[in-house]
Amino acid sequence: MLLQQLTISYECLSSIGNSIELESMMSEIVITFSRKTGAVTGSYYHHRNDAEPLIRIGKTIAFNLSDYNLSTQEYYLFTKDDKQIVVLPLKHGYLKFIYKDKEESIQKLASMFANFKQKINLSIAACNGVKQLEELNDDLEDRVEKSVKQIRENEKMLISQSKQVVMGEMIEMIAHQWRQPITSIGMIANNVLFDMALGEIKETELKISIDKINTQVMHLSKTIDDFRDFFKESKTEQITSFLEILEGTMSIIDKQLQGHNIEIIVLNKSLNTSFYTYKNELIQVFLNILGNAKDAFDDKHLKNKQITIAAVSKGKNLHVTIQDTAGGIETEIMQKVFEPYFSTKMKKNGTGLGLYMSKIIVEEHLHGTLTVTNTTDGAMFEITIPLKERNYE
Amino acid sequence: MKSSYFHSVAEFLQSSQSIDGIKLLLIAEKCHFHHSMIQSLHMQCYGAIFPEVIYKNKHYDDGLIVLELEQKPLCVENIDNEIDANINLLGISSMIVFVDGLSAHIDSFLFSIFESIDEDCILFGGGAGKLTLQQEKVIFTPDAIYKDAALIIPLTQKLQVGVHHGWEYLDGPFIATSTQDNLLKKINYADAYDIYKEIVQKDSGLNFNNNNFFDIAKSYPLGIVTMDGEVIVRDPILTQDGALLLVGVMPENSIINILKGKKENLIQAAKNAAEDAYEETTNAELIFMVDCISRALFLESSFTQEIEAVKERVGNVEVLGVLTLGEIANNSKAYINFYNKTCVVGAICSYNS
Numbered sequence: 001m002l003l004q005q006l007t008i009s010y011e012c013l014s015s016i017g018n019s020i021e022l023e024s025m026m027s028e029i030v031i032t033f034s035r036k037t038g039a040v041t042g043s044y045y046h047h048r049n050d051a052e053p054l055i056r057i058g059k060t061i062a063f064n065l066s067d068y069n070l071s072t073q074e075y076y077l078f079t080k081d082d083k084q085i086v087v088l089p090l091k092h093g094y095l096k097f098i099y100k101d102k103e104e105s106i107q108k109l110a111s112m113f114a115n116f117k118q119k120i121n122l123s124i125a126a127c128n129g130v131k132q133l134e135e136l137n138d139d140l141e142d143r144v145e146k147s148v149k150q151i152r153e154n155e156k157m158l159i160s161q162s163k164q165v166v167m168g169e170m171i172e173m174i175a176h177q178w179r180q181p182i183t184s185i186g187m188i189a190n191n192v193l194f195d196m197a198l199g200e201i202k203e204t205e206l207k208i209s210i211d212k213i214n215t216q217v218m219h220l221s222k223t224i225d226d227f228r229d230f231f232k233e234s235k236t237e238q239i240t241s242f243l244e245i246l247e248g249t250m251s252i253i254d255k256q257l258q259g260h261n262i263e264i265i266v267l268n269k270s271l272n273t274s275f276y277t278y279k280n281e282l283i284q285v286f287l288n289i290l291g292n293a294k295d296a297f298d299d300k301h302l303k304n305k306q307i308t309i310a311a312v313s314k315g316k317n318l319h320v321t322i323q324d325t326a327g328g329i330e331t332e333i334m335q336k337v338f339e340p341y342f343s344t345k346m347k348k349n350g351t352g353l354g355l356y357m358s359k360i361i362v363e364e365h366l367h368g369t370l371t372v373t374n375t376t377d378g379a380m381f382e383i384t385i386p387l388k389e390r391n392y393e
Numbered sequence: 394m395k396s397s398y399f400h401s402v403a404e405f406l407q408s409s410q411s412i413d414g415i416k417l418l419l420i421a422e423k424c425h426f427h428h429s430m431i432q433s434l435h436m437q438c439y440g441a442i443f444p445e446v447i448y449k450n451k452h453y454d455d456g457l458i459v460l461e462l463e464q465k466p467l468c469v470e471n472i473d474n475e476i477d478a479n480i481n482l483l484g485i486s487s488m489i490v491f492v493d494g495l496s497a498h499i500d501s502f503l504f505s506i507f508e509s510i511d512e513d514c515i516l517f518g519g520g521a522g523k524l525t526l527q528q529e530k531v532i533f534t535p536d537a538i539y540k541d542a543a544l545i546i547p548l549t550q551k552l553q554v555g556v557h558h559g560w561e562y563l564d565g566p567f568i569a570t571s572t573q574d575n576l577l578k579k580i581n582y583a584d585a586y587d588i589y590k591e592i593v594q595k596d597s598g599l600n601f602n603n604n605n606f607f608d609i610a611k612s613y614p615l616g617i618v619t620m621d622g623e624v625i626v627r628d629p630i631l632t633q634d635g636a637l638l639l640v641g642v643m644p645e646n647s648i649i650n651i652l653k654g655k656k657e658n659l660i661q662a663a664k665n666a667a668e669d670a671y672e673e674t675t676n677a678e679l680i681f682m683v684d685c686i687s688r689a690l691f692l693e694s695s696f697t698q699e700i701e702a703v704k705e706r707v708g709n710v711e712v713l714g715v716l717t718l719g720e721i722a723n724n725s726k727a728y729i730n731f732y733n734k735t736c737v738v739g740a741i742c743s744y745n746s
Contacts, residue, residue, distance in 0.1 A: 003566060007618045007648035010568070014646035032644070037620055038727035040512070057504075058728075059512060100512075100727070105620075 009112055011036050017123035020130045025123055030055045037109050039097040046093045061098050070094060074114040086110045091121045158340055158353055165353060176256040177223045181216040188212050237276040242311040249286040260294055267310040275387040281361045288354040289322045289381045296326035320383040328374035337372060394679050395461045396713055398448040402426050405459055412436045417460040419715050421446045422523045424455050428538040439466040439544060441491045441521035442531040444686040445716035450700055458713055467545040468534045472502035482509045487552035492543040494520020494718030495528040497574045500642040502543060503729040515552045517739040519683040519717030526630055551742045555669025556722045558626050558735040559662025560614055564592045565650030572645045577637045584635035592651050606632055611687045614734045616650045628687055628733035640719045641731045656695050659688055663736040664702040670740040671707045680707045682714030683737040689716050703738060
């Protein structure tokens with residue numbers, strides 16, 4: 001008899017706390033307790049006032065407990081017809097087992113169940129804790145998802161703002177590029193008019209002047225083409241080379257840099273390895289970095305204004321450095337230069353988006369890296385992008 | 394309940410005066426039977442295939458027993474599914490249940506049956522199948538033959554059931570520390586087969602090899618200890634990667650013993666089962682034995698003594714039955730048990746006593 005009691009105790013005890021999911025955990029308890037002790041039905045009510053059990057196995061036998069106060073005793077025994085009912089109140093709900101013709105052993109069974117009460121309560125608390133944690137986790141996932149969505153929206157907005165800024169800067173660059181040829185055209189036209197007024201105009205000289213005007217007009221036209229190409233959206237990666245990127249960049253900004261007496265030194269200019277990339281986006285990055293260098297020189301009124309651009313192939317990557325002699329970036333703000341809306345150029349209406357957008361372009365679109373460090377003379381931006389041999393899109 | 398034994402299906406079909414009436418066919422494994430034989434004749438035949446059948450004082454591995462039924466049996470075509478809502482078991486006070494004895498879903502099916510029947514409903518039955526121990530289609534209706542199925546035969550008569558096995562404690566207790574349905578993987582955290590083999594080889598003086606597992610294991614079943622002192626026997630039939638494959642489920646953390654048998658005790662157990670089922674005061678029409686095939690294999694030629702022991706107790710009442718892969722019975726007070734190596738005797742009694 002002792003072995004049988006130990007057996008049932010062990011088997012019932014072993015069924016407690018085997019799952020972190022409440023329904024599954026309590027289901028195993030109800031099934032094991034019922035079957036091992038020969039209950040006709042077993043049920044678990046999650047709350048004292050629940051009308052329906054969360055778990056029920058066996059026969060459906062009505063026995064209403066709403067008239068009883070189940071809060072004082074370890075367990076309750078009831079009798080109805082030939083049935084014996086054991087109720088085990090738990091911290092919140094209760095377990096109920098109904099037996100048939102078990103008058104002799106019912107007291108022992110109820111005592112045994114009562115011994116397991118604390119372990120059952122702890123297991124229920126553990127399940128509830130896990131459930132709360134899961135809900136919290138779900139909520140956290142929702143919040144992260146919303147935040148990511150918000151970040152994406154912000155990025156879109158930033159890109160849009162960045163484009164507007166670039167447009168503004170471009171107009172300034174176009175103005176620089178056009179100023180000299182327009183001045184030349186004006187001067188040639190005035191000279192022709194002056195000669196006509198003096199009656200000294202000769203056909204050969206007129207033709208030379210018109211040719212000069214045409215040359216300047218072609219230069220203007222080329223400038224327009226360069227800018228238009230730049231503003232074309234790169235939908236797919238194009239085959240290009242470092243040289244082409246550099247020429248595309250300089251065709252837009254060189255006049256502006258020259259106007260500020262900034263010398264451009266290009267090393268490895270002959271690097272013409274072909275690769276696939278988003279050409280105009282890479283040009284935008286170069287323009288941002290060169291534009292920042294120009295602004296840095298303006299702020300510091302330096303005499304020796306040099307920007308050195310070097311390119312080299314390293315394995316399957318193109319490694320480009322853009323190094324200026326503008327004194328470098330203060331250590332305190334070095335970590336922030338790639339953050340959105342961070343700018344040191346408040347007086348010049350800096351938006352603080354240029355380097356942020358450059359970082360996004362290089363690292364997310366071109367799958368490369370963009371970093372900045374200080375050298376002895378100034379700042380050095382390093383761009384590394386893959387030399388893709390094929391367009392995989 | 395009129396019954397007959399035929400040596401073959403052909404003999405049964407030739408003897409049938411008409412195709413009318415509902416019949417229960419209990420077919421022995423070696424009997425030549427194709428379901429198309431009854432399907433093509435549109436006969437209302439329901440039934441199952443068993444390793445052997447018992448008729449009067451003999452047991453047969455060939456031939457069939459035919460019983461005339463008053464009510465149409467209900468077939469659960471796939472016992473892994475919930476019982477069809479169209480199958481209403483309420484209002485039935487007694488029934489016989491045959492189930493695919495090698496199905497992995499017997500336990501859950503019997504649980505569903507328990508939930509679906511009246512509180513006072515008495516039932517008994519057993520597992521159909523063949524001694525090849527390969528799961529096949531063994532449960533049939535007039536329309537089809539199924540595996541993983543069950544046949545519920547409602548009775549209009551009163552039923553009294555006796556259950557005994559006669560196996561005795563050899564060693565234990567052990568804990569079934571890892572199980573999966575009817576696979577016993579670990580005993581006391583070690584490979585179940587290793588523990589079982591050591592004890593059985595020591596007691597029997599025989600050694601297991603690749604081909605003789607069931608020959609030795611048939612004499613050494615496992616027993617699950619229950620609260621009221623009853624031991625539910627589980628028959629190990631095969632080994633599988635260090636685990637023991639049983640007929641019937643073994644819940645994890647069950648406390649088990651290894652059992653062994655004496656022929657005289659098993660025969661006495663059958664007599665006790667008949668004693669529990671049969672009361673002279675009641676008007677028994679028929680005694681239906683559901684006896685495990687492995688008892689017959691263990692008892693060998695002495696098995697007829699087991700039938701005689703039952704017959705002796707019930708006098709002139711006709712005795713028939715089946716040798717099964719697992720036995721089913723309930724006492725209406727708790728769950729329906731699926732036994733192994735057990736003798737279940739059902740006394741089908743007229744209400745007019």
